[in-house]
Structure formats: C-alpha cells, structure tokens
Amino acid sequence: MKYLISLIFSICFISTATAVTIEMLPDEKHGINIPKYRLDFEDEALGSSKSALTALANSDNFPISSKKQGSVFYKIFSNIKENARIRIDVLYHPEKYFDLVQSFERGQEVDFDLLFGVYYKELPYSRNQYVFPALMTNNVHLITAVQKKLDVSKREDLKNYKGMRIRTDKVSDMVAKDFATMKLQIAEDFDEAYEELLTGKIDYIVASYYPSLLAAYSLGIKKYIAYSQEPLWRMPIFIRYHASLKNKAEIKVLSDYLKSSQYKKLRESVFQELIDVYKANTSGVVPPTYIKFMSEENTTQSNDEEQTLEN
Numbered sequence: 464m465k466y467l468i469s470l471i472f473s474i475c476f477i478s479t480a481t482a483v484t485i486e487m488l489p490d491e492k493h494g495i496n497i498p499k500y501r502l503d504f505e506d507e508a509l510g511s512s513k514s515a516l517t518a519l520a521n522s523d524n525f526p527i528s529s530k531k532q533g534s535v536f537y538k539i540f541s542n543i544k545e546n547a548r549i550r551i552d553v554l555y556h557p558e559k560y561f562d563l564v565q566s567f568e569r570g571q572e573v574d575f576d577l578l579f580g581v582y583y584k585e586l587p588y589s590r591n592q593y594v595f596p597a598l599m600t601n602n603v604h605l606i607t608a609v610q611k612k613l614d615v616s617k618r619e620d621l622k623n624y625k626g627m628r629i630r631t632d633k634v635s636d637m638v639a640k641d642f643a644t645m646k647l648q649i650a651e652d653f654d655e656a657y658e659e660l661l662t663g664k665i666d667y668i669v670a671s672y673y674p675s676l677l678a679a680y681s682l683g684i685k686k687y688i689a690y691s692q693e694p695l696w697r698m699p700i701f702i703r704y705h706a707s708l709k710n711k712a713e714i715k716v717l718s719d720y721l722k723s724s725q726y727k728k729l730r731e732s733v734f735q736e737l738i739d740v741y742k743a744n745t746s747g748v749v750p751p752t753y754i755k756f757m758s759e760e761n762t763t764q765s766n767d768e769e770q771t772l773e774n
Contacts, residue, residue: 482541483500483501483537483538483541484500484501485498485499485500485501485736485737485740486498486499486501487499487740487744488532497532497681498532498737498740498741498744499531499532499533500532500533500534500535500537500538501533515550515551515552516549516550516551516552516576516577516708516713516717517551517552517553517554517574517575517576517577518551518552518553518554518575518576518577518578518579518702519553519554519555519556519560519563519564519567519573519575519577519578519579520534520553520554520555520578520579520580521560521580521633522555522556522557522560523557523631524580524633525674525677526673526674526677526734526737527580527601527673527700528553528555528579528580530555530557534553535733535734535736535737536553536579536580536598536733537553538729538733539726539729539730539733540553542726542729543717543720543726546720546725547716547717547719547720548716549713549716549717549720551577551579553579554574554575563575564578567591567705568586568588568589568591569588569589570589570590570591570706573705576704576705576708577594577702577703577704577705578591578702578703578704579702580598580700580701580702581700581701581702581703582634582635582636582698582699582700582701583635583699583701584635584636589706590706591703591704591705591706592703592704592706592709593701593702593703593704594701594702594703594704594714594717594718594721595701595718595721596699596718596721596722597699597700597701597721598700598701598702598721598730599699599700599730600697600698600699600700601671601672601673601697601698601699601700602671602672602694602696602697602698603634603638603669603670603671603672603694603695603696603697603698604669604670604671604672604675604690604691604694604695605621605667605668605669605690605691605695606660606667606668606669606670606675606688606689606690606691607660607666607667607668607688607689608660608661608663608687608688608689609686609687609688609689611666611667611689613666613667618641618695621645621667622645622646624666624667625648625664625665625666625667626645626646626647626648626665626666626667626668626669627647627648627649627650627656627659627660627665627667627668627669628642628647628648628649628650628656628668628669628670629649629650629651629652629653629655629656629668629670629675630649630650630651630652631651631652631653632653632670632671632674632675633671634671634696634698635696635698637696637698638696638698641696642669645669647669648665650668652678653670653674653675653678653679653682654678654682656668656670657678657679657682657684657688658751658753660688661684661687661688661753661754662753669695671698672690672694673734673737676738676741677737677738677741680738680741680742680745680748681741681745681748682748682750682751683745683748683749683750683751684750684751684754685745687750687754702717
C-alpha cells in the first residue's frame with residue numbers, strides 16, 4: 464500500500480495527448496525532402512509535472528536522436544507518457560554534449576535526469592545505472608553491391624576483402640575495437656562510402672542498419688545494394704539514469720514498460736513508418752552518375768524486404 468501511494472503521487476500528471484507527425488523539409492544536400500518529427504503542440508512547460516524526466520541525447524544521431532530532425536522516439540515517448548504515465552522530454556546540447564555526459568557520470572549537478580540512446584560500457588567511477596531492458600538493438604550489417612558475391616561465412620573471412628566504415632556512424636566501444644582489427648578504410652559519410660562501394664573500389668561496408676538504409680534511399684541507390692541476412696554485430700541501446708533516481712517509482716515503471724509487448728510493437732511500427740516515408744519521398748530520385756559503372760542487368764535482384772528490429 465505504501466508503495467502504491469508513493470507511485471500515485473510520484474507520477475501524477477496532467478493528461479494531455481500530444482500528436483507527433485512527420486513533416487517534410489528540404490534537404491539542401493540531395494535536393495529531396497527529409498522527414499522531421501514534429502509535435503503538433505507542446506505540453507506544459509519542461510519540468511512542471513512531477514512525472515517529467517528530462518533526457519540528454521546526442522544531437523546528431525538520426526533516427527535515434529537528432530537536433531535537426533527529431534527522433535522516432537518522439538512518438539515512442541509520447542506513448543510511454545500515455546500508457547506508462549511518465550513523460551520524457553529530450554534535451555539537445557550539441558556543443559556541450561560530451562562535457563555534460565562527463566558531469567552527469569561524475570555526479571555533478573546537471574539539468575537532466577537521463578542519458579538517452581547510449582551504448583553499454585563499464586563505468587566503475589559512476590553510481591549512475593542503466594534502465595533495463597534496452598530501448599532497442601542497433602544492428603550492424605555487411606553491405607555489398609548486389610552483383611558482388613563475397614565468400615564469407617564468418618567475420619574473420621572479411622580480412623580477404625577491402626572494407627570500409629563510416630566516421631559518422633555511431634557504434635559501441637566493443638564494435639569499434641573489432642573495427643580497429645579489421646583494417647577498414649574510413650569514409651567521412653555514407654555518400655562517400657556508397658560511391659567507393661558501387662564503383663568497385665571496395666568490396667563491402669559495415670554500418671548500422673537504419674542510418675545506412677535511409678542514406679541509400681536518399682541517394683536513390685537502394686536497389687543497387689544488398690544487406691547481409693544476419694547482422695554481424697548487435698548493439699543494445701540504453702537509457703542511463705542518475706543515481707538520485709535509483710529508488711524512484713518512475714524508473715521501475717519505465718523498465719516494466721520497456722519489457723512489454725505493447726512497447727515492442729510500437730517501436731517496430733514507428734521505425735517502419737520512417738522507412739515508408741523515406742521510400743515514398745525518394746522514389747523519383749535520380750541516382751548519382753557513378754551508378755553507370757554498374758550493369759543494370761546485375762541489379763535486378765530484389766532486396767526490398769526490410770529487416771525487422773531486434774528485440
């Protein structure tokens with residue numbers, strides 16, 4: 464009974480439904496539209512509700528989080544508020560992100576409660592903890608040109624081929640260590656990597672699924688690339704909470720919700736919605752001129768089946 468009373472008072476809030484829609488914005492780089500998540504109207508002022516938790520997110524990690532485009536988790540967090548009775552507001556500090564993370568882990572005073580979208584690492588000096596289970600699993604796949612067949616049955620076989628990773632593709636420390644042993648070339652962005660791949664200068668790319676897929680649609684080259692059926696790495700992405708919240712009811716409620724089938728179904732649906740938006744808005748994009756290097760007869764293989772998100 465004591466716990467129930469505490470729960471009721473600690474997560475009481477004003478119930479206001481917040482619709483989250485995707486609007487299309489001009490993309491100066493490719494001349495096409497890019498999606499941005501938009502809240503139809505703002506809730507009460509940040510922190511005015513006892514149930515509100517503020518989360519710091521990396522500002523340049525779309526579709527997980529992005530200052531420019533928002534995040535698929537805008538919709539997911541809206542649903543968490545309505546179903547788990549917790550509101551999560553996401554903050555972005557692009558120029559101070561890593562300094563704020565260090566302050567957070569050292570127990571210094573910061574203006575947020577959670578770190579959103581982080582990979583697991585051992586932090587013995589910090590009393591902060593992870594919310595379990597993970598928000599999602601970010602899968603790293605092997606990407607090849609559709610006509611390129613690699614004789615690969617295990618990760619070690621990749622040493623026989625030329626590979627590339629992307630500097631802006633955010634991976635866990637564990638995966639970064641593996642990358643370091645593979646003698647991969649480094650591209651500055653997906654545009655550069657795909658050009659190297661589709662002109663035959665490299666044999667494969669290793670990249671996280673959603674950023675690489677959305678980049679391929681934006682460039683109009685989706686049909687020219689193929690993904691490995693299984694990911695080479697699986698990288699769980701977590702929320703990390705401040706030590707002061709350890710015994711707060713909100714953390715248990717959030718954890719229970721992340722375990723629910725309702726959350727998993729919602730998570731898959733919002734990622735699929737994003738893919739559908741990209742497909743619809745890039746269907747007429749003309750591929751880069753370097754695509755002429757490839758023979759059209761070798762690109763008839765259908766690879767339009769999208770991967771499902773790992774639990």
